[in-house]
Amino acid sequence: MWEYAPAPESRDIANLKPNYRMFVDGKFVEGTGEPLKTINPATEEVLAEVSTASQSDVDTAVKAARKAYDRVWSKMPGSERAKYIYRIARQIQERGRELAVLESLDNGKPIKESRDVDVPTAAAHFFYHAGWADKLGYAGYGPAPLPLGVAGQVIPWNFPLLMAAWKIAPALACGNTVVLKPAETTPLTALVLADIIQQCDLPPGVVNIIPGAGDVGASLVEHPDVNKVAFTGSTDVGKIIQRQLAGTNKKLTLELGGKAANIVFDDAPLDQAVEGIVNGIFFNQGHVCCAGSRLLVQESVADEVLEKLQARINTLRVGDPLDKNTDVGAINSREQLTKIKELTESGEAEGAQRWTSSCPLPDKGFFFAPTVFSNVSQAMRIAREEIFGPVLSVLTFRTPEEAVAKANNTPYGLSAGVWTEKGSRILWMAQRMRAGVVWSNTFNRFDPTAPFGGYQESGFGREGGRTGLEAYLDV
Amino acid sequence: MSDRVTVAKTYKLYIGGAFPRSESGRSYPVTDSKGTFLANAAQGSRKDARDAVAAARKAFDKWSGATAYNRGQVLYRVAEVLEGRREQFISEVAASEGVQLKKAQSIVDTAIDRWVWYAGWTDKIAAVLGSANPVAGPYFSFSTPEPTGVVAVLAPQQSSLLGLVSVIAPVIASGNTAVVITSQDRPLPAITLSEVLATSDVPGGVVNIITGRTAEIAPWLASHADVNALDLTGAPESLREDLERSAAGTVKRVLRNKVSEDFAVTPDMSRLRAYLETKTVWHPMGV
Numbered sequence: 001m002w003e004y005a006p007a008p009e010s011r012d013i014a015n016l017k018p019n020y021r022m023f024v025d026g027k028f029v030e031g032t033g034e035p036l037k038t039i040n041p042a043t044e045e046v047l048a049e050v051s052t053a054s055q056s057d058v059d060t061a062v063k064a065a066r067k068a069y070d071r072v073w074s075k076m077p078g079s080e081r082a083k084y085i086y087r088i089a090r091q092i093q094e095r096g097r098e099l100a101v102l103e104s105l106d107n108g109k110p111i112k113e114s115r116d117v118d119v120p121t122a123a124a125h126f127f128y129h130a131g132w133a134d135k136l137g138y139a140g141y142g143p144a145p146l147p148l149g150v151a152g153q154v155i156p157w158n159f160p161l162l163m164a165a166w167k168i169a170p171a172l173a174c175g176n177t178v179v180l181k182p183a184e185t186t187p188l189t190a191l192v193l194a195d196i197i198q199q200c201d202l203p204p205g206v207v208n209i210i211p212g213a214g215d216v217g218a219s220l221v222e223h224p225d226v227n228k229v230a231f232t233g234s235t236d237v238g239k240i241i242q243r244q245l246a247g248t249n250k251k252l253t254l255e256l257g258g259k260a261a262n263i264v265f266d267d268a269p270l271d272q273a274v275e276g277i278v279n280g281i282f283f284n285q286g287h288v289c290c291a292g293s294r295l296l297v298q299e300s301v302a303d304e305v306l307e308k309l310q311a312r313i314n315t316l317r318v319g320d321p322l323d324k325n326t327d328v329g330a331i332n333s334r335e336q337l338t339k340i341k342e343l344t345e346s347g348e349a350e351g352a353q354r355w356t357s358s359c360p361l362p363d364k365g366f367f368f369a370p371t372v373f374s375n376v377s378q379a380m381r382i383a384r385e386e387i388f389g390p391v392l393s394v395l396t397f398r399t400p401e402e403a404v405a406k407a408n409n410t411p412y413g414l415s416a417g418v419w420t421e422k423g424s425r426i427l428w429m430a431q432r433m434r435a436g437v438v439w440s441n442t443f444n445r446f447d448p449t450a451p452f453g454g455y456q457e458s459g460f461g462r463e464g465g466r467t468g469l470e471a472y473l474d475v
Numbered sequence: 476m477s478d479r480v481t482v483a484k485t486y487k488l489y490i491g492g493a494f495p496r497s498e499s500g501r502s503y504p505v506t507d508s509k510g511t512f513l514a515n516a517a518q519g520s521r522k523d524a525r526d527a528v529a530a531a532r533k534a535f536d537k538w539s540g541a542t543a544y545n546r547g548q549v550l551y552r553v554a555e556v557l558e559g560r561r562e563q564f565i566s567e568v569a570a571s572e573g574v575q576l577k578k579a580q581s582i583v584d585t586a587i588d589r590w591v592w593y594a595g596w597t598d599k600i601a602a603v604l605g606s607a608n609p610v611a612g613p614y615f616s617f618s619t620p621e622p623t624g625v626v627a628v629l630a631p632q633q634s635s636l637l638g639l640v641s642v643i644a645p646v647i648a649s650g651n652t653a654v655v656i657t658s659q660d661r662p663l664p665a666i667t668l669s670e671v672l673a674t675s676d677v678p679g680g681v682v683n684i685i686t687g688r689t690a691e692i693a694p695w696l697a698s699h700a701d702v703n704a705l706d707l708t709g710a711p712e713s714l715r716e717d718l719e720r721s722a723a724g725t726v727k728r729v730l731r732n733k734v735s736e737d738f739a740v741t742p743d744m745s746r747l748r749a750y751l752e753t754k755t756v757w758h759p760m761g762v
Contacts, residue, residue, distance in 0.1 A: 124611065242719075256726065437754070442758070445612070445757050447608065450755050451608075453753065460728050465755075466606060
């Protein structure tokens with residue numbers, strides 16, 4: 001095996017500024033909340049200071065969104081809205097490299113992922129939804145479906161720019177205005193998106209972006225003048241929001257946690273399956289709600305798969321997110337790292353067999369070596385709880401019926417994977433998976449035309465496709 | 476007029492295809508709109524509700540796995556049997572709702588037609604709501620609507636048959652199974668409907684019907700972990716917020732209907748959509 005030479009992307013491309021401010025009513029303004037310092041999780045260095053919203057700032061932002069909705073955006077023909085949204089898509093493409101580097105700095109994800117997945121998919125979401133703005137009458141919700149009003153949106157730290165795109169693009173296309181709160185640990189790309197929105201000359205107040213912690217999100221979703229709430233994040237917080245909204249007329253969509261089964265049958269092309277398993281759990285450090293965190297492998301090939309898997313995982317490079325060779329970047333925060341450690345310790349304590357990649361880890365920053373647990377039983381915490389990190393739990397099955405029963409034995413239901421060469425079995429399995437997305441002989445594919453979202457406690461509502469428009473229409 | 480003494484019917488619950496009394500042994504008097512005694516109805520309990528959820532869950536795999544054509548025929552069969560019981564429903568609706576015979580006839584006719592309308596939807600939902608997704612890559616991606624699971628339905632309090640039919644049919648048309656709490660004070664048409672369901676090829680457990688106090692039973696359904704969705708149509712106003720809050724405990728889909736829903740109007744697809752999940756399946760393309 002030859003040695004890699006590092007191929008670092010230049011940090012200067014991120015055009016990092018010492019201070020970032022919130023974006024309200026078309027202007028960057030100082031928030032009156034306690035400013036936060038966002039750090040590079042790969043080095044623990046402070047990247048920038050970011051102003052945050054206080055309760056009164058939330059109110060100001062919602063008022064700006066309301067005014068923009070009443071006076072401008074709801075009255076504008078869809079064909080005109082479309083052109084603004086197309087502009088955003090194009091500017092994201094134009095500033096793609098800057099956004100990718102900034103995302104990797106703030107989030108810790110490998111540059112090859114931010115460059116090849118996050119940023120292009122974000123642009124694609126705006127491009128796709130722009131085209132809907134003047135075609136909503138064809139979407140199957142009646143001849144002239146109406147928007148809801150002001151959308152309050154709260155997004156997580158795992159795909160900061162992409163989640164902003166998933167939320168903002170359909171909201172604007174359907175004629176709503178937006179107040180969006182990015183995650184506390186990853187506010188930067190959303191604020192560059194605000195810069196793009198300003199340069200695209202969107203009417204002031206149509207999009208407002210207010211950084212802050214969970215309390216800002218709580219004030220936003222509780223605000224009486226918000227008509228629609230969209231949340232992506234943990235199931236625990238999703239339940240709190242659903243409770244908060246009880247008795248109101250706010251429309252709610254939730255995209256929450258998952259504990260996806262990735263099912264490998266003995267006739268699967270095992271080398272491809274191993275690539276899919278690796279992608280399924282180590283993509284984005286496993287900080288993926290739809291990660292394939294439970295590997296269900298047919299007993300007859302379990303040893304072989306595990307062996308191939310460990311060999312493959314040992315070649316994964318963990319380290320500097322800006323290095324183009326890096327496969328697994330930094331864990332997003334110390335808090336998340338602690339949670340991953342705690343859950344993996346529970347796996348050992350409960351009797352599962354732990355294997356950890358021999359890859360070297362950097363001296364500083366938040367890193368966690370890819371880890372695989374075998375001899376996992378369904379009752380263990382590592383088989384039930386979302387770890388949201390690079391940790392795979394391996395279980396076995398004998399029959400397709402057993403695989404289905406084990407896969408569905410969870411309150412979640414976001415995604416599932418099936419690996420087999422037999423077409424009829426793929427369709428049989430896909431039909432029985434209680435999950436919103438089923439990847440067969442592939443994993444972790446996303447596209448703005450393909451609806452995404454969960455069953456059961458993984459949330460409700462869909463993002464993407466014709467189906468996703470329902471979340472932002474009064475239907 | 477005959478001097479013959481009529482055989483009075485015992486109105487019971489409908490759970491898992493059987494007609495049990497409430498396990499609680501309770502019943503409550505049901506009167507017509509003028510207060511005249513009509514019958515004793517079973518007063519369902521928490522345990523009855525839980526039995527009904529278990530029956531609905533048990534029936535779900537087979538009902539949701541049946542072909543859409545088959546579900547369509549079963550639902551159409553229900554309409555056929557409803558038609559045969561038309562006179563009985565007219566007199567029960569007239570007594571329950573205190574309406575004139577002519578009005579009751581029109582209500583029953585609309586209810587039967589409503590059932591036919593939903594029967595015709597079973598094998599069209601996937602074509603209308605599903606899609607082939609033109610993704611930017613070498614993959615075939617398609618999305619299909621699938622039933623949410625077990626749906627707890629709080630039936631309308633006023634509209635004892637047409638409202639009831641309008642809330643049950645969209646639940647089961649797409650393959651969900653239902654636990655229904657009937658109108659509290661007007662439960663008799665619902666029990667007769669359950670006799671129709673029992674004799675028209677609807678598998679036991681697909682629809683379970685409980686009479687009793689809505690406010691007593693609804694909270695158990697709202698918090699039940701094996702209920703996937705909750706229709707609040709007939710929920711007492713004072714209870715709605717609490718029920719929604721309980722439903723959040725397991726992220727249930729909650730249908731907060733418009734209070735003034737006019738069941739006489741032909742509906743749109745919204746009640747069908749309320750209990751459907753979208754599943755997106757991907758597969759690579761290649762040789």
